[in-house]
Amino acid sequence: MTEVLESIQQSWNDKLNNNKKIAKILKAVQGENAVYPDVEELSYEIGQELANTYKEYFPQLLKDGYMPEDIAREILESTLKSDYDIVSDAAVDVQTVLNTKAGIGLNAVRPEYDIDRVEGLIKYLIENEYLNIELSFLESVVNYSQHTVDQSISDNAEFHKNAGFQPIIVRKLVGGACEFCKQRAGTWDYSDDMSNFVFERHLNCKCTIQYIPSKQKIVLIRNYKKGKKKKQ
Ligand SMILES: [Zn+2]
Numbered sequence: 001m002t003e004v005l006e007s008i009q010q011s012w013n014d015k016l017n018n019n020k021k022i023a024k025i026l027k028a029v030q031g032e033n034a035v036y037p038d039v040e041e042l043s044y045e046i047g048q049e050l051a052n053t054y055k056e057y058f059p060q061l062l063k064d065g066y067m068p069e070d071i072a073r074e075i076l077e078s079t080l081k082s083d084y085d086i087v088s089d090a091a092v093d094v095q096t097v098l099n100t101k102a103g104i105g106l107n108a109v110r111p112e113y114d115i116d117r118v119e120g121l122i123k124y125l126i127e128n129e130y131l132n133i134e135l136s137f138l139e140s141v142v143n144y145s146q147h148t149v150d151q152s153i154s155d156n157a158e159f160h161k162n163a164g165f166q167p168i169i170v171r172k173l174v175g176g177a178c179e180f181c182k183q184r185a186g187t188w189d190y191s192d193d194m195s196n197f198v199f200e201r202h203l204n205c206k207c208t209i210q211y212i213p214s215k216q217k218i219v220l221i222r223n224y225k226k227g228k229k230k231k232q
Helices: 003-018 020-030 036-061 069-102 115-127 130-162 179-184
Strands: 168-172 186-189 208-211
Touching (some): 003 036, 036 130, 115 130, 130 208
């Protein structure tokens, strides 16, 4: 591990430890009333602190305005994996609590590690002049962190659907309600192609996505593809 990666990890770690909001959310996440929006908030804060750390270090690492690939790879592959590890651990904890509460005797599924997103971020970072893309790159890092939680909901709902239950996903608007999010907000029957719609997030989207499992097997709500939803 190079010195710069070590410094970045240390600095990120310090930020996480000094972040009072994170300490508070962690308590909620580890509590018996934990729900998905708690993990989402956690993923947002952790990703934001990682982005803050990149912002401090990256401008000094550029060569002719660009981030060299070897440095980008070393830093991103390691820190984005750590981000995934922290967030997916929290997601597994919450899903375990939710399953137990619902009386569902299944283990929580750890969300898949999205290597394509990591590669996408590396590519975006090295192929563009850094200062031109700094803001959107940093927001994409936060979006990446949030995605692990959305993936956890998706993977667990898929697992429950295959076990014969009918998962219901609730997406709620937070902050400035843009058209993109308004279309996706509401109560939906889970279906396996939802990642292309209900789980999509634009940069800086803080909408909450909630999945509370139950043993319900009857379809009460209509499929989003048919253009109907139960309520906004
Ligand atoms: Zn949104």
